[in-house]
Amino acid sequence: MARPRTQEEVNERIERVRRRRPRLLEQVVTLAHGAGGKSSAALTANVFLEAFGNPALDALGDAAVLDLPDGQRLAFSTDSYVVNPIQFPGGSIGDLAVNGTINDLAVSGAIPQWISAGFVIEEGLPMETLRALVQDMANAAVAAGVQIVTGDTKVVAKGAADQVFINTAGIGLVPAGRRLSSALVRPGDRIVLSGPMGAHGMAVMLARGDLDIEADFVSDTRAVNGLVEAVLAAAPDTRWLRDATRGGVGTVVNELAADTDLGVVLDEDTLPVESAVGGACELLGIDPLYVANEGAFVAVVPEAQAPAAVTALRSLPGGEQACVIGVVADDPPGLVVMQTRFGGTRVVDMLVGDPLPRIC
């Protein structure tokens, strides 16, 4: 991951990153291609965009925004969930599958409405386990005000899948006049983070039992559609939103910088991390900036509206620790830098590899 560099090194990298197209050199698919970082971007650009390329897909947001013949706009999104273990402190693959797709729709500016559910089940899964996951999905849908309206079940032989994978797709309605786009982002805009970093990824890691750590924290899995609406009401000129899932906040701000060709300057002192999560990360040598969240999102808002956005978030469950974590700047274009607590500056690169596979 990122390490401190001199200013000359930073300047050199700026040029390199800007000119770089993600390349795909591997002959086989690796875990890194599913990790949400650099390899994922290369796979998407070189395999999926190349074959499927169309205007809706090319936007590459969390959801496609689609125009109906009558002018109404829909958001449409999908995610597959392969988290291991399927139950972990604070939630399950069922919660994730519903909340994750709701969140992709919400950060696209849509009001989530309908969810589909596709199950791939390994033969032998206890029926009680399936019932529990399905109940988690139903509860999550009710909590967020969406309906699960269509589904499909496939069963594969023992050993052909790992317990259960769930795909959800979702449809949301985009209110008239609402527009969120990285093209609206301007230097001086503030980067707001809705909640503390890293709880989901670390909760899953600990639930695997590979580590001899006892820690008192749970996944942040939750639907953020209510939080998003609060931000949009308090900060009506909000530019762009993204949920900080795979690859964490570090990946989201890198995508922002790359999309806008502007710089993102993070203030290390402001980055919210629960102390127990931070402790677990430190023991494992993992930077919480790259750890997956399932209930936190990044909002870019005009400077003048940032305090209102933060206040609105803090008044709601799941937003209590919202804060401004950085600012958009002219320099360095296309890159993210961190002002460290010691007064230095380092480049925050995109994630390479996959330190935490199957966390969602």
Place this chain on the structure above:
Amino acid sequence: MARPRTQEEVNERIERVRRRRPRLLEQVVTLAHGAGGKSSAALTANVFLEAFGNPALDALGDAAVLDLPDGQRLAFSTDSYVVNPIQFPGGSIGDLAVNGTINDLAVSGAIPQWISAGFVIEEGLPMETLRALVQDMANAAVAAGVQIVTGDTKVVAKGAADQVFINTAGIGLVPAGRRLSSALVRPGDRIVLSGPMGAHGMAVMLARGDLDIEADFVSDTRAVNGLVEAVLAAAPDTRWLRDATRGGVGTVVNELAADTDLGVVLDEDTLPVESAVGGACELLGIDPLYVANEGAFVAVVPEAQAPAAVTALRSLPGGEQACVIGVVADDPPGLVVMQTRFGGTRVVDMLVGDPLPRIC
């Protein structure tokens, strides 16, 4: 599978079947729960409907039909594809994933528009294989006039999945005034089948190489949205449509009988099966009536419009062998019977178990 019974036995079963609610006795999920037959129905009723129950889901069609605030209606559907092998004569998991979801939308009366794609990939899948599948998806989408607009990729470790699973969800627009429902079906209506039975399931079986048979036929995987529109234009009072995938035509007509509480009388002599497919089925002791199709659907049309529906289908690629295979009757309520070539009658029951796992 179904065997000949006396009229007394038939009468007894009528009462039993009518009073039966599908029960779920198994403690673990089995392959049969994913096969589209009796066990699938029990799992759906007892696990998914119980937890997710809402008006849109309860309709239990191939797709949910959803009302937008402005009166426009959408169809929304999903399917996961786990076919093994991932490439087979006539197609691949990529073709299936696009065509299958298009077909679910089409038989719901919708014009398919947008598709999502969620990949769960086993680490080590050759990149060239992935590229080929993705290209098959792109080609299928272009052929059917839909766009793949959003997607997701997860990668799991070697052994945690079998090469690649693909989920697609799809959105279609339902034209104003169009209504298809089993509630519209009346005694005397004709059962039209758009194409010959069993080619897909048998092509996948043979591609597995478990059988020492050489056969000259390919999967019927295709998008049927054009065929569906032709039927609806030629037979505007078409009552109900369903694609005959998992569980085959036998399962579809059983669902029709159960939904309507009417009888379905099939004429064995008219059931279209390509001779090479029929030969392979005979060697394997499999009834083509229960074998999955990926490009054939059942349409229930009023008697007077049946000839026009058949003529319209026969004029299009994939519909050349369309024919009337049976009739809706008052008796026996809720059951399907077959008039055999020898003048007898036998009950055509729902599929029990899964003779052909992972054919889609």
